[in-house]
Amino acid sequence: MQTVEIYDTTLRDGTQQEGISLTATDKLAVARLLDDLGVTYIEGGWPGANPKDDEFFARAKNELTLKDATLVAFGSTRRANRRPEDDEQLAALVAAETDVVCLVGKAWSYHVEHALRTTPDEAVAMVAESVSYLRSLGRRVFFDAEHFFDGYRSDPDFALAVLRGAVDAGAERLVLCDTNGGFLSHEVERVVGEVTDALPEATFGCHFHNDTGVAVANSLLSVRMGVTQVQGCVNGYGERTGNADLCSIIPNLTLKMGIETIPPDRLSRLTTVSHHLAEIVNLTLDPHLPYVGTSAFTHKAGLHTSALARRSDAYEHLPPDAVGNSTRVVVSELAGRSTVLAKARASGLEMTDGEAQLVVDRIKELEHEGYQFEAADGSFELLVLEAKGWTQPFFDLESYRVFVEHRGGEVVAEATVKVHVGGERVVTTAEGDGPVGALDRALRAALEPTFPQIGDIRLTDYRVRDLDSTDGTAARVRVLCTHSNVDDAWGTIGVHQNIIDASWKAVSEGLILGLLRADAR
């Protein structure tokens, strides 16, 4: 079976993305995640380039035990007209003490002339001597040929001379980089074909940026042309439009092209690793990312979902659990009865066709008012239960009241809730920083003596959106809440002209769902 090495550069090239800044501790956590996923190489950073990367490599020596992956230090070749043993950059790479070093050097004569301001011969010598030097110290060396594709287009003899210098000096991999990301797949196919023919003794890698939107395609095509190492980043992180996305490359190579990449039993961790990494870098994951996005296997149209329930392979290009993702069915007015039935079944609720029709009719009314059930699976569940004749047994609301007071420069909110719980009238008052927090506390206080399990339910997200605000004061607001307990989370929704009442509906439904979940356990 053909094998391709997965070389992850999230910790180096990925952190070039705007908005990503990782501490050394974050980087250690990411390296462990990548090792769990089973990538072959983890490029940890650029020793000597910044104190954070120096700290990362220093701590990695003691704190990072990788099971499968090999840590790589990245850095540039020696400077012009200097001996390798006198070069600080190479000294920093040596000090990182990794088994593998990835050296980057210029493969475009234009850059040699204008950036290095040296001769082509010296540029080749910088690469060859740096590789030899690191080899003499027992390091394995990969060579990243920077701007290779541009360089090969404008001056193929020089670009090939650089590669030859590297491989003759002992570089194990020659990595062809499209640093500016401008090359299309048909050009990549031609160049990689010519280069692998010209240097049959070498082993090749590829490194693509996504400036033309085809970094993944270019990587796959390079593999077809004989490249055996693919460099990229989780979630396609990287400068500008990002690097080639490993979350697409890995399943494409493995599941579509039959090529071994990460250990087969790890592929189902891909979605978790992608989402976990998004949390560490503190960026909202694009839900539409192939394979790992939350919408990657989401179905909305009614026709699809009725067929999906019968034959999932009719509308999904592969079983989502292969990459650790899952099918989601969203409810909307586009959806018919079958969507509602499929969605209810996904929540473990069975319904008759008649009950499903009641829910569909109700959803259509509510969506007209501004409700939206795509992110409110909890409120949807209550609609289903109500269609089946259920009424919530936990409390009956008599009234609530909220005061907000500006007092001596401080704003305080106080809420009073009057409810009937188990046949008894309960009146509770609570304070909070804001009116919704005060209401939530007052309701909890009323319910807690009868339902102590309410203490395990947390409000984890609260979002307000203004609807049709052109109506001025008549505008309605939509409140979306997420509540969670130890092993589950659910969304609820409220819509009203008054933000407090919209919040009351979403918050109280969240608590009702939580009590139902606790009962079920």
Ligand SMILES: [Zn+2]
């Ligand atoms: Zn790059």
